[in-house]
Amino acid sequence: MAIGVGAIAKGLWVTLRNAMRKPVTVQYPEVIRPKPERFHGRHVLNRYGDGMEKCIGCELCAGVCPARCIYVRGADNPPEAPVSPGERYGYVYEINFLRCIYCGLCVEACPTEAITMSNLFEFSFTDRDDAIFGKDLLLVDPDGTPKHSGSHYDPRSLEESGGWMRATSPGGDASYEGIPGWSADAGHGVRAAEAGQGADPADPEQVLAGHRDDVGLAGRGAAPEALDFGALAKKAGLSGKETPT
Amino acid sequence: MEFDGWTALIGTGTVVAVFVVVMLMVILAVWAERRVAAVMQTRIGPNRAGPFGLLQTIADGIKLLMKESITPRQVDRLVYELAPLLAVLPAFLALAIVPFGPGFCIGGQGTDCSGGYFVDMQIANLNVGVLWFLSMSAIGVYAALLAGWGSGSKYPLLGGVRASAQVISYEAALSLSVVPVVVAAGTLDTQGIVLAQSQYRWFLLPLFIPALFFFVAALAETNRPPFDLVEAESELVGGFHTEYSGVRFMLFFLAEYVNVVTISALFVTFFLGGWTGPYPVAGSVNWAPLFGAIWFLAKTVCIIGIFFWLRVTLPRLRYDQLMALCWKRLIPINLVYLMAVAVWVAYQATGDLPRLVGGG
Ligand code: SF4
Numbered sequence: 236m237a238i239g240v241g242a243i244a245k246g247l248w249v250t251l252r253n254a255m256r257k258p259v260t261v262q263y264p265e266v267i268r269p270k271p272e273r274f275h276g277r278h279v280l281n282r283y284g285d286g287m288e289k290c291i292g293c294e295l296c297a298g299v300c301p302a303r304c305i306y307v308r309g310a311d312n313p314p315e316a317p318v319s320p321g322e323r324y325g326y327v328y329e330i331n332f333l334r335c336i337y338c339g340l341c342v343e344a345c346p347t348e349a350i351t352m353s354n355l356f357e358f359s360f361t362d363r364d365d366a367i368f369g370k371d372l373l374l375v376d377p378d379g380t381p382k383h384s385g386s387h388y389d390p391r392s393l394e395e396s397g398g399w400m401r402a403t404s405p406g407g408d409a410s411y412e413g414i415p416g417w418s419a420d421a422g423h424g425v426r427a428a429e430a431g432q433g434a435d436p437a438d439p440e441q442v443l444a445g446h447r448d449d450v451g452l453a454g455r456g457a458a459p460e461a462l463d464f465g466a467l468a469k470k471a472g473l474s475g476k477e478t479p480t
Numbered sequence: 481m482e483f484d485g486w487t488a489l490i491g492t493g494t495v496v497a498v499f500v501v502v503m504l505m506v507i508l509a510v511w512a513e514r515r516v517a518a519v520m521q522t523r524i525g526p527n528r529a530g531p532f533g534l535l536q537t538i539a540d541g542i543k544l545l546m547k548e549s550i551t552p553r554q555v556d557r558l559v560y561e562l563a564p565l566l567a568v569l570p571a572f573l574a575l576a577i578v579p580f581g582p583g584f585c586i587g588g589q590g591t592d593c594s595g596g597y598f599v600d601m602q603i604a605n606l607n608v609g610v611l612w613f614l615s616m617s618a619i620g621v622y623a624a625l626l627a628g629w630g631s632g633s634k635y636p637l638l639g640g641v642r643a644s645a646q647v648i649s650y651e652a653a654l655s656l657s658v659v660p661v662v663v664a665a666g667t668l669d670t671q672g673i674v675l676a677q678s679q680y681r682w683f684l685l686p687l688f689i690p691a692l693f694f695f696v697a698a699l700a701e702t703n704r705p706p707f708d709l710v711e712a713e714s715e716l717v718g719g720f721h722t723e724y725s726g727v728r729f730m731l732f733f734l735a736e737y738v739n740v741v742t743i744s745a746l747f748v749t750f751f752l753g754g755w756t757g758p759y760p761v762a763g764s765v766n767w768a769p770l771f772g773a774i775w776f777l778a779k780t781v782c783i784i785g786i787f788f789w790l791r792v793t794l795p796r797l798r799y800d801q802l803m804a805l806c807w808k809r810l811i812p813i814n815l816v817y818l819m820a821v822a823v824w825v826a827y828q829a830t831g832d833l834p835r836l837v838g839g840g
């Protein structure tokens with residue numbers, strides 16, 4: 236019982252100590268925390284610096300979407316007034332945000348960085364149909380500002396879109412993270428890569444080190460022995476050529 | 481003093497005053513509990529309704545009043561309806577014997593207040609006050625038990641079964657921790673117990689073990705964490721009040737907090753010297769009753785604060801631990817302590833050790 240009393244006293248001290256700390260929560264509608272750069276908010280459709288839409292209507296995003304919530308219908312660009320630099324453009328583009336799981340696979344799939352995820356998250360629907368955003372809400376303004384759908388939002392969110400896309404890099408290889416591999420955005424130009432993760436692209440040593448780290452070899456001295464499958468097979472009493480039955 | 485209109489008026493006034501004070505305390509307690517919990521969990525807590533969120537309880541109450549009171553089809557109607565009332569009524573009735581102050585005299589003279597009316601600062605000045613409190617808290621068990629049985633649903637039933645075992649066991653521990661107080665004070669009258677503790681002869685120090693056990697048993701009696709096995713929302717959905725909603729749920733909620741206030745007030749009465757305090761030393765000052773009430777309420781608020789603190793800190797006990805604590809620790813130790821107190825009191829009175837075993 237004596238141990239129990241000590242433990243209770245310890246617990247009471249923990250709660251008392253926490254009572255002296257500053258609250259970690261904020262008064263949300265009045266105070267909005269800055270979001271992390273890679274926040275998975277709602278999507279935006281980006282434009283090039285000259286105002287052309289990046290989407291080429293290829294439907295790769297719709298194909299990869301695990302929630303099947305993207306609907307794309309492409310159309311041929313009118314030669315006299317092309318909407319996108321490609322042959323086709325996204326004529327209809329809809330995302331159902333009641334189904335989206337914010338996985339970001341669409342962002343990864345997109346060959347032109349047309350679709351990225353913004354920091355906007357304050358949805359409020361009064362109707363299921365309202366949750367289906369069309370191009371009118373998804374497409375950014377010609378100056379690159381996302382349209383916001385609600386009355387309450389963090390103005391900083393309008394600046395940030397596609398942080399996650401830029402952090403993971405289109406190549407899918409961590410050692411290229413420092414190198415912008417994306418096209419310019421309307422209103423923002425070529426956005427800088429997220430700092431502090433990858434190697435300095437100018438330094439091949441660092442790039443290589445980062446690459447090693449990526450496959451888990453750096454910092455452990457010598458590389459572990461490669462597995463010799465032939466030797467293993469012999470140990471198991473199989474000759475190299477025989478297939479186990 | 482014969483019974484006339486004035487007596488009736490004074491009686492009614494006392495009841496209303498106590499009711500108002502206690503309701504205010506309950507309202508503040510519900511709010512304070514949430515704020516205390518928030519502060520200890522580095523959150524902010526309710527702060528929207530009124531200044532500092534003080535009106536949060538009112539808002540919650542209005543919400544519960546306006547909610548639909550659903551009656552599940554398989555309930556035992558009579559038992560189901562009776563249970564919330566059985567929770568609230570004993571909770572308030574137990575308050576009747578709590579002395580809020582020394583009492584004062586209107587229009588009379590002298591120490592016996594001849595020719596005037598003496599106002600007790602308690603609803604009923606019973607000479608068996610302690611027994612009244614114990615019996616009321618015993619009736620409170622029926623609320624959880626009947627709610628569990630009458631709901632006709634398995635989680636409330638489990639809660640009700642737990643309630644019957646837990647509260648009846650701790651009732652024994654609670655009573656046994658009060659008995660040393662009664663023995664030491666030599667009276668069952670709560671006012672008398674307070675007077676026995678004047679001049680800072682608080683029972684807390686000589687009767688520390690019973691005081692501690694009273695507090696533990698009080699937590700269990702009121703189904704407060706860490707003894708909230710009767711509700712145990714992580715195990716039993718809502719325990720005995722799972723099937724209750726709207727006004728009926730509010731009655732259970734109200735009863736819980738009234739119980740907390742009552743039992744804290746009684747802890748103060750039994751162990752912390754009740755309304756006695758440093759300023760009006762012997763009730764000589766005109767405003768002694770007022771100061772008495774202030775001391776009393778301040779002490780009570782501190783005890784309620786400890787209830788909240790424990791709630792935020794401690795995880796719920798396992799059921800066998802709960803029972804073991806009661807029957808293997810609290811009750812035997814209390815019995816031994818009671819014996820020791822009795823021997824001591826007898827020794828003080830007679831100057832001789834009582835002859836317990838054998839003649840001689
Ligand atoms: S984030 Fe995932 S679920 Fe949402 S649209 Fe993109 S691929 Fe579909």
Ligand code: SF4
Pocket residue numbers: 289290291292293294295296297307325344345346347348349350
């Ligand atoms: S958003 Fe990207 S992936 Fe989707 S249709 Fe447009 S170009 Fe293709």
